[in-house]
Amino acid sequence: MFTELLAKSGVDTSVAETIREHTAKLLDRHSKFQEIYPHALSKEDWALLAEAAEYHDVGKANTKFQNKLRKIENKQLDVLEGIEEVPHAYLSCAYMPLKELLKRYGKEQVRILMLAVYYHHERSEERLEDCKKVIEQDLINYVSALADEGFHVNEIPKHNFGKFTDKEFLRVRENLYHFVRIKGLLNKLDYAASGHLDVEIAPGDVLGIVDQYFKSLGYRKNDLQEYLSQYQNDNHVVIASTGIGKTEGALYWLGQDKGIFTLPLKVSINAIYDRIHKDFGYEKVGLLHSDMRSEYAKRAGDQDLDLFAINHTKQLAQPLTITTIDQVIDFVGLYPGFELKLAIFSYSKFIIDEIQMYSPRLVAFILMGLKYITDMGGKFLIMTATLPPLFIEAMHKLKIPFKQPDNPFLKLNEYGKVMNRHVLRIKERDLTVEEVIAHSLNQKVLIIVNTVKKAQELYDAFIEADCEVNLLHSRFIKNDRYEKEESIKKLGKRDCDETGIWITTQLVEASVDIDFDILFTELSEATGLFQRMGRVYRGRDYKGTTPNVYVFTGHELPSGVSESDKRSVVDDTIYQKSREVLLQYNNQLLEEKTKMDIINQIYSREVLGNNCSYLREFDVTLTQLENVLPYEEKEKPTLRDIENQTIIPFAVYQEKKDEIQKIQERLKEKPSLKQRIKLLNQLQEYTISIPKWAYKMAEKEFKYDAITIDKYTNYPIIAFRYTKEKGLIYEIEEGANFL
Structure with a gap:
């Protein structure tokens, strides 16, 4: 032997x-x-x-x-x-x-x-x-x-x-x-x-780093930050104005504990990661989402890729991880192997920013997750500008312990008074280029619509009207999208004196620190609207009386809203209730406290009623999760609302054919792991993720070829039109109005 x-x-x-x-x-x-x-x-x-x-x-x-x-x-x-x-x-x-x-x-x-x-x-x-x-x-x-x-x-x-x-x-x-x-x-x-990794990395002096950051800018803690610093050992639901400093407050609450910081959008996750890593100078933070390797590669530039940071982030070993919710909340399915994540969260603090932006199914997963986490001894902080009361009702039903201050935290001006930032006008017609150019364009103009198709149509209309305009949505290749995200953030800085017009979708709704002068937006529903408004006069008092927020409800319905289509941007009942309540505040200064009162008027079980599909999906999912037995499910649950396929547009392939072929050849040479990751990231710069349903419809008629790297990595080349200015243009009609 x-x-x-x-x-x-x-x-x-x-x-x-x-x-x-x-x-x-x-x-x-x-x-x-x-x-x-x-x-x-x-x-x-x-x-x-x-x-x-x-x-x-x-x-x-x-x-x-x-x-x-x-x-x-x-x-x-x-x-x-x-x-x-x-x-x-x-x-x-x-x-x-x-x-x-x-x-x-x-x-x-x-x-x-x-x-x-x-x-x-x-x-x-x-x-x-x-x-x-x-x-x-x-x-x-x-x-x-x-x-x-x-x-x-x-x-x-x-x-x-x-x-x-x-x-x-x-x-x-x-x-x-x-x-x-x-x-x-x-x-x-x-x-x-x-894996020859540390099981955990010591957090260091987080509070000292935040204090030093405040000191360097001459800031003092506001009421929100004082509150979260004082009650570090409690669970919290906090309603607070956009731009009030929720990130800093969350770090004060985190203290020396391990933290998981979740946000709804990758662009906002990347922005928060950069703020904490670069602005605050806190290096023990990980970035975790489906494009994490690409983001780490971008930040490495010509330097070696930091595999130490990547591998420790993947193992949730960093003291603070900034992540998308789907990466961490799937343990709620109690599938074989779920124990690792829940065990980690049992001694961690879980931060959820802007919970109302998630689908009803995902919110149900989040709340069930908080039930397990608190039962196990972990802590959580929900911080949001708008909170539907039906979430609070569900948390009480699940017996999740938490503190909620009686009053929201509102952003104050230099005189200690609550800032007034938005004068609202609602127009019951479609958002058109004529509606926008009727106003002074010599300022920072932000246009947010519900669908990519509507954004592209508006872009064309502005070009025809001989107006210079920029466009940002989810249907750009990664390289172009990154450039556009950096460009809008640059214009949106408060100290930037330039002017310009940006047309966007919901990509900029949450936790992206941009400050524009005027907003034109389609109505989706009230929580989404208030998130969009948070990108205008973000940290400034608005002293004018002319509206600086224009909301368009459509002649019948705005783009992306349907009474029945499952790919509708928002539930029709919620849209109609939002429209009905918001019209009561037309042509008025909308105070911060009023926004929160409006949410309470719309998002209750009594108001939405039994025919609300959002409410039905939320209730059904939560009931299913409450009744899940350990190890009953054999696979992880799929949490993304839309399954995607990564493709390369034919126009991009034609333009970048030599570079793509060079990458393929170098990958065949079996490079080191670091070099392989960099090469794959270079290739992914030419890709876009589109919904699986769109890919299946396009596969027979529009598939040109495919870039195959190995049995796991394959990028179909699809002959949809693509330009750097407009992005990918679907050649199929079904569902295009809704994505």
């Missing part, structure tokens, strides 16, 4: 790793983890997690596994050759000294420990007879070798642990939560050790 017991092969890597060496790496990370976040677990659970780390891989001491890691000439005779390999996690339990563990911890704790080891990898169903044969006939040969490595194991491996690994025990919610902590954090230690 083997005397050197391997955990990892040396065939594919430079150095083989023994079971003891690998275990020592887990235990070392366990100690450092406990130093950084000592309150993540109780004293007893820290000990239990160390036991799980100690025993999780001893089951690799079996002939089949050891043979698998060695070259043919080094393999040994397998007396059980006719039996398929039994997963090592199952065998690890056979080596564990059950009687001694029971004396040390008690029955309930040992059940949790055994379950964590037994299921630390999700495997196929147990083959009990095969497992028994391997334990009785093979494991006995490795006891002395394990003892020599310093493992305290059974002298005779036992298969009588079945009652300790029955998942029925986890039907009790307290037991499930306890299991999640130990199993999830065992996975975290294991992945970090295997």
Whole structure:
């Protein structure tokens, strides 16, 4: 039998790793983890997690596994050759000294420990007879070798642990939560050790960094920031004006704890990441979304790509992670493997910015997630300019604990008075170029419409009217979109004296720090409107009486709103209620408190009624999630409202053909991982994501070719029109009005 017991092969890597060496790496990370976040677990659970780390891989001491890691000439005779390999996690339990563990911890704790080891990898169903044969006939040969490595194991491996690994025990919610902590954090230690990563990175002096940033600008904490700094140990729902400094407030609330900061749009996530990383100078922050590698590559420029930051961000090891909600909230599905994320969130603070911008299904996931997180000991902060009361109602129903101040936090001017920023005019007709050019264009003009198609039509109309105009929406290749995002942010800076006109979609609705002078917008619904208004007179008093916000409700309906189409931008009931209530404030100064009162008038269960599809989807999803049993679902839930396909427009391919082919050739040369990531990111600069339904409709008639990198990476070339000025122009009509 083997005397050197391997955990990892040396065939594919430079150095083989023994079971003891690998275990020592887990235990070392366990100690450092406990130093950084000592309150993540109780004293007893820290000990239990160390036991799980100690025993999780001893089951690799079996002939089949050891043979698998060695070259043919080094393999040994397998007396059980006719039996398929039994997963090592199952065998690890056979080596564990059950009687001694029971004396040390008690029955309930040992059940949790055994379950964590037994299921630390999700495997196929147990083959009990095969497992028994391997334990009785093979494991006995490795006891002395394990003892020599310093493992305290059974002298005779036992298969009588079945009652300790029955998942029925986890039907009790307290037991499930306890299991999640130990199993999830065992996975975290294991992945970090295997990937040669830190399990957690110490946060450093976050508060000192924010204080220093304030001092350098001559700022003092406002009421919101004082409040969140004072009540760091509570959960909060905070309603506050746009531009009031919610990001800084969130960092004060975060303090020295681990943070997960979620926002609805990638452009706003990138902007917040850059503010914290560059402006504040806090470097221990990660950027996590579907384009994260591309964003890291952009920021690296000619420098080497920071794989340290990327890999630690992916493992949620950074003290602060800025992310999209779909990357983190899927644990609510309780699918096999969900434990890692929930275990991390059990000692983290979860920040949710602008919750009202999510679909009803996603809001249901978020609220159910907050239920699990708070049950496990984690904290949350919801901060938003507008909060539908039906969300608060649902949180009370779920018994989620939180504080909510009686009054919203409103942005004050230099005299300590509440800022008045918006005078509203509603026009019950379509938004046209004529409506805009009737006003002075010698200022910063922002136009926000509901669909890309409407934005492109307006752009054409402005060009025909001989007006210089810029366009930003989701249907530009990444390279062009990045340039446009940087350009609108530059014009939108308060100290920028330039003027210009920008036509956009909802891309700029949330947490993008731009400040324009006048807004022309289609109505979607009230929360979306107030988000859009937050991009105009963001931090300034408006002293005029002429409207600086013009809202167009359409002759019948504005673009993207339909009474029945499932791809409608917003639920028709919510649109109609918003229109009805907002008309009462036509031609008026809209005070900040009034905006919040309007939300309460619209987004209640009584007002929306039973025919509201938004409310139905919210209720159905929340009920489904409340009734989900652990491990009932086998796959992660799909959280994106629209499934996308990444394509290259034919016009872009023609223009960049040489560059694309050079990238393909260099990728065939099997470059280093860093170089491969950079090359793939260069290629992705020429791509756009479009809805799967649009791709399927275009596939037969408009597909020209495809760029194939490997079996996982394929970019169809689609012969839709594309220009740098207008973006991708659909050649199909169905649904185009709604996206």
